[in-house]
Amino acid sequence: GAVVSQHPSWVICKSGTSVKIECRSLDFQATTMFWYRQFPKQSLMLMATSNEGSKATYEQGVEKDKFLINHASLTLSTLTVTSAHPEDSSFYICSATTTGGYTFGSGTRLTVV
């Protein structure tokens, strides 16, 4: 079946630095990918919709200058958390639409210290 690969699985960074998370569709082309954020014991919250070759669409309340999304190819979308702060610590998950529905990446645990 369709596989979405997400890297890294976990990352620890210092406050003020930037972190890039990659999301790749391994055996299919994904014109649209989605980025979610999940806090402990909470639902996945959609942050933005990433469109290949065009600007991402951000959900209300999500700072586009802080969470930079690039979808330069049909198989790769990246989320960069810029000038990270401890409150950005969370679990970030990407997904892509496939013929079978939505396939999710394995997630990235970001800890900002």
Next chain:
Amino acid sequence: KNQVEQSPQSLIILEGKNCTLQCNYTVSPFSNLRWYKQDTGRGPVSLTIMTFSENTKSNGRYTATLDADTKQSSLHITASQLSDSASYICVVSAKQAGTALIFGKGTTLSVSS
């Protein structure tokens, strides 16, 4: 307001026992309903997807039901195994332009020996 409510919030059962998780939704217009299994620190993995006309769908020991009239769904797990310990998320999709996935908060299932 489109919402998905799941119950119970958490559940502990003995290995080998059966259990049923509930999902009530107020999403309209309804497109489909999915159940996902999310292991701790991992992305969600699809278990079942049901459209308006489907009442029951099985995937191994997992059986999902859908009552579109009462807007309720259940996920029944038979002969539980330790590896079933995870969060089970109900996700309802609305028929509208763009992304319209509404996530429940999930039910955390713990299977003990």
